[in-house]
Amino acid sequence: MNGIAKRVAAFESQLRKAGLRMTQQRRLILRILAESDDHPDAKGIFSRAFACDPTLSLSTVYRTMKLLETQGAIERHAFQDGVSRYEHADQDHHDHLIDVETGAVVEFSSPEIEALQAKIASELGYEIVRHRLELYGRKLPAPSRRKARA
Known part of the structure; x- marks a missing residue:
């Protein structure tokens, strides 16, 4: 199957x-x-x-x-x-980046972000039981050839 x-x-x-x-x-x-x-x-x-x-x-x-x-x-x-x-719901934990111009949703995982969230929660006296992270952004233009050569 x-x-x-x-x-x-x-x-x-x-x-x-x-x-x-x-x-x-x-x-x-x-x-x-x-x-x-x-x-x-x-x-x-x-x-x-x-x-x-x-x-x-x-x-x-x-x-x-x-x-x-x-x-x-x-x-x-x-x-x-x-x-x-x-x-x-059967996927591993991940976060989302949403393109504000196209509405495209990009999934990503970052051990660094997860560790930082746990550290912040711990410093505040909490343990994270669940969370969602949504970032909203716009795609940056590709660098021009001229800038790449400089």
């Missing part, structure tokens, strides 16, 4: 635990979500799924995403644009 199939099976298991039956539309939503390597919002998932099944409703996508979030199978992020975006 490949990674996508395992993820779909895990999503299905989470929904069954919630007492839901697996419909073809839910399976389609789960497959679209499992194949996603970006941070899609519900409308993006709907658009991808609707191309395969035009009888799908946006409300079915919203309900399914809410159930997956409640079950801990996915994480919801509300970045600066206010749109809820989703990602798989």
Whole structure:
């Protein structure tokens, strides 16, 4: 079983635990979500799924995403644009850099940042139990050839 199939099976298991039956539309939503390597919002998932099944409703996508979030199978992020975006919860911890011009979300990990956060928390008398770090930025222009030669 490949990674996508395992993820779909895990999503299905989470929904069954919630007492839901697996419909073809839910399976389609789960497959679209499992194949996603970006941070899609519900409308993006709907658009991808609707191309395969035009009888799908946006409300079915919203309900399914809410159930997956409640079950801990996915994480919801509300970045600066206010749109809820989703990602798989089975990933290692990482932080996000959001491009303010394109909306692209870049995942990154930094042991230095993690160590600094733990140090700051400890100095203040705390232990970090969870956190999210979101950086917002704009891509710098590539250096010109002339500057590179200088």
